[in-house]
Amino acid sequence: MSKAPRGPRKPATRGPWSTEEDAKLTNHIAKHGLGRWSDIPRLAGIERGGKSCRLRWLNYLRPDLKRAALSQEEEDLIIQLHSIIGNSWTLIAACLPGRTDNGVKNFWNASIKHKLRRRGIDPDTHEPVVDEGSRNGDAQYILPSHLEAGSNACSHGALTLPDSITRYVDTDPLQLQHGVVLVQPAVSSSSTVGSDPSGSGSDTGEQWNNLVDGSQLFDLTESSTTTTTKSGTTNHACSIADWKLVGAAPRVP
DNA sequence: AATTTGACCAACCGCCTTGCT
DNA sequence: AAGCAAGGCGGTTGGTCAAAT
Numbered sequence: 001m002s003k004a005p006r007g008p009r010k011p012a013t014r015g016p017w018s019t020e021e022d023a024k025l026t027n028h029i030a031k032h033g034l035g036r037w038s039d040i041p042r043l044a045g046i047e048r049g050g051k052s053c054r055l056r057w058l059n060y061l062r063p064d065l066k067r068a069a070l071s072q073e074e075e076d077l078i079i080q081l082h083s084i085i086g087n088s089w090t091l092i093a094a095c096l097p098g099r100t101d102n103g104v105k106n107f108w109n110a111s112i113k114h115k116l117r118r119r120g121i122d123p124d125t126h127e128p129v130v131d132e133g134s135r136n137g138d139a140q141y142i143l144p145s146h147l148e149a150g151s152n153a154c155s156h157g158a159l160t161l162p163d164s165i166t167r168y169v170d171t172d173p174l175q176l177q178h179g180v181v182l183v184q185p186a187v188s189s190s191s192t193v194g195s196d197p198s199g200s201g202s203d204t205g206e207q208w209n210n211l212v213d214g215s216q217l218f219d220l221t222e223s224s225t226t227t228t229t230k231s232g233t234t235n236h237a238c239s240i241a242d243w244k245l246v247g248a249a250p251r252v253p
Numbered sequence: 254a255a256t257t258t259g260a261c262c263a264a265c266c267g268c269c270t271t272g273c274t
Numbered sequence: 275a276a277g278c279a280a281g282g283c284g285g286t287t288g289g290t291c292a293a294a295t
Contacts, residue, residue: 090284101282114259
């Protein structure tokens, strides 16, 4: 990153963007592409900070944005991913084409959080709120609505998980230890957030797609075997046939 | 009709990371 | 290696609008 020359700066405009500002930014990017955000306000003739321009572009003006309300499937996926990776909105949004981290975050805070609370689920931990009246022993995990409780939606076969695997261990209301795996794409440092992680066509990409498909959240109680390749890469090999879904939550009424 | 409440969205803030000088 | 600026990200705030009271 090269340093921009320092000099007196006009105070940046704040507040809502005007249609004129939107047009200037859109036209500039259409003509010149994305350059340094700090230069764009000056080049485009906008009295805003580079940060503000970046945010406006990413969250509102980008042509590939979906403006429609989130579907039930998207909502299910957000809940599932949040239960695994928490408030990593950028990662979650990367699984929802056309959605922004800000949009997902807003939807979570404004809508899903309240729905989960009404269902007696703590939105932070995804566990039942401790309330004697609601503890009836049923599984309370939030899984995609299209997965029925006790079903095994996965196909049999072996899946080799790359080093980028993240494993989380949780305890369910019945004190059953289980693990949940999230297969993360092998994203190079130069990749941009929001790009299609499966674009490389690599094995990792295929696994990522399986996760995005919303059909692979498994009980990992069964042990996995760990191998290390010549290059030092660690692989965790598990037999999918050994994994079971741990339960499903009722749909939002 | 006026007020309140809730949902949704846009924007800003502050902190952290990255990369250049 | 240190300092600095830019970029990225999650948290938060504030505005708007529609439905409910």
